[in-house]
Every structure is written in structure tokens, then in C-alpha cells.
Amino acid sequence: SQKIEQNSEALNIQEGKTATLTCNYTNYSPAYLQWYRQDPGRGPVFLLLIRENEKEKRKERLKVTFDTTLKQSLFHITASQPADSATYLCALDNSNSGYALNFGKGTSLLVTP
Amino acid sequence: SAVISQKPSRDICQRGTSLTIQCQVDSQVTMMFWYRQQPGQSLTLIATANQGSEATYESGFVIDKFPISRPNLTFSTLTVSNMSPEDSSIYLCSVEQGHKNIQYFGAGTRLSVL
Numbered sequence: 001s002q003k004i005e006q007n008s009e010a011l012n013i014q015e016g017k018t019a020t021l022t023c024n025y026t027n028y029s030p031a032y033l034q035w036y037r038q039d040p041g042r043g044p045v046f047l048l049l050i051r052e053n054e055k056e057k058r059k060e061r062l063k064v065t066f067d068t069t070l071k072q073s074l075f076h077i078t079a080s081q082p083a084d085s086a087t088y089l090c091a092l093d094n095s096n097s098g099y100a101l102n103f104g105k106g107t108s109l110l111v112t113p
Numbered sequence: 114s115a116v117i118s119q120k121p122s123r124d125i126c127q128r129g130t131s132l133t134i135q136c137q138v139d140s141q142v143t144m145m146f147w148y149r150q151q152p153g154q155s156l157t158l159i160a161t162a163n164q165g166s167e168a169t170y171e172s173g174f175v176i177d178k179f180p181i182s183r184p185n186l187t188f189s190t191l192t193v194s195n196m197s198p199e200d201s202s203i204y205l206c207s208v209e210q211g212h213k214n215i216q217y218f219g220a221g222t223r224l225s226v227l
Contacts, residue, residue, distance in 0.1 A: 004155075032214055034214070034215070041220070041221075041223075042220055042221070043117075043205050043207070043218030043219050043220050043221050044156070044205075044216075044218050045218070046215045046216065046217070049213075049214060049215060089155070089156070093214065094158060099144050099209040099214055099216075100146050100158050100161055101146075101156075101158070101216060102158070103155040103156040103157075104155055105153070105154060105155040106155065
């Protein structure tokens with residue numbers, strides 16, 4: 001069955017450092033992969049989308065890599081800030097349901113001053 | 114980007130009753146989705162609701178338990194029927210807009226069943 005795995009343990013880093021979150025998947029051949037941010041009591045918010053033919057994508061302090069051979073995506077936040085503290089979700093296209101998505105459980109990031 | 118309003122934001126319900134969750138979008142969209150997020154778990158797709166057709170349910174979810182309406186391009190409802198404590202969860206609606214594969218989510222409905 002299709003699986004999306006993200007680090008279940010929370011990631012604690014110091015302000016100013018780079019946070020790196022991992023998303024691994026199995027039994028997928030995704031056309032694209034997405035990262036979302038979720039704050040407590042809120043719905044997920046889209047951050048970045050990377051397609052299967054792209055190796056890397058950047059947006060301000062965010063960078064995503066996509067390795068279809070390793071079946072892995074890395075999500076980096078450089079110069080992290082306490083405001084970056086949230087849960088980050090990896091999502092892949094749900095091949096059965098058109099534009100619907102399958103989500104990982106997410107990794108909680110805490111950035112301390 | 115689409116702005117999505119969900120009602121209610123939270124509710125506490127008695128076992129055996131039903132709750133209808135509303136999802137209103139500020140623009141016309143073809144595809145709407147309903148997800149469930151149980152504590153500490155990922156979002157799980159319940160169904161896809163396209164205007165003008167019956168909702169398509171994912172494995173493990175049935176229409177009798179989670180009936181969905183999609184009367185127009187800006188509105189949808191999800192009903193959680195004959196509730197049990199196992200239905201306690203956050204229910205989220207989302208839309209895909211512009212065929213860019215990006216989804217926009219409502220804030221969710223936090224349901225507790227006693």
C-alpha cells in the first residue's frame with residue numbers, strides 16, 4: 001500500500017539555524033509533491049509544490065528537494081525563526097481521486113530563541 | 114487564493130445524533146474535498162465532492178455515514194450521521210483552484226462525541 005513517512009519526533013532547533021525535515025514515500029510514482037504548514041486549530045496552508053522533473057525549488061527562506069530515485073523529499077527552512085514553529089506536512093497526489101492529496105502525519109518543528 | 118469558511122468551528126455532540134458541517138468558498142470551484150484528521154494522525158480523505166455529480170468516497174467511508182451535498186460551485190456540506198465517540202475528530206474541507214494542484218483549506222470543525 002502507499003505510504004508517506006515523516007519524522008514522528010518533534011524537531012527542536014535554535015533560532016537562526018537551518019531546519020531540515022524529511023519525507024519518504026513508498027509504492028508511489030507521484031507527479032508532484034507538496035509541503036504544507038499547519039498551526040494548531042488551523043487548516044493546512046500550502047507552501048511549495050515540486051514536480052517529478054524538478055530537483056529543487058526555492059521560495060524565500062524555504063527550499064525543497066525531490067529525489068524520485070530515493071523516493072524522498074527534503075524541506076529546508078534557513079535562518080529559522082520562532083514564528084516558523086508549526087507542523088509541516090508532506091503531501092502526494094492521490095492517484096485515485098484526481099486532485100485530492102494523501103498526507104503524511106507531519107513533523108512538529110519548534111524554533112527556540 | 115480561495116478563502117474558505119467552515120461552520121461550526123467546534124461542537125460537542127451526543128452519541129447517536131448527527132451533525133452537518135458547512136463549507137463556504139468565496140469563489141466558484143469545481144472540486145471540493147472533505148478530510149478527517151484524528152488526534153496525532155495525518156489528514157485522511159473522506160470524499161471528493163464535485164458539483165453536478167455524486168460524491169466519490171474513499172475506501173472505509175460510506176455515504177450512509179457521511180452524506181455530502183454539493184448544491185452549487187461555492188458550497189458543500191458533510192453530515193456525520195449516527196455519531197459514536199470514534200467519530201471525534203477534526204473535519205476539514207478544501208478546494209482545488211485553477212488546476213494548479215494546490216489545495217486551500219478551511220480552519221476545520223473540531224467534533225467531540227460523548
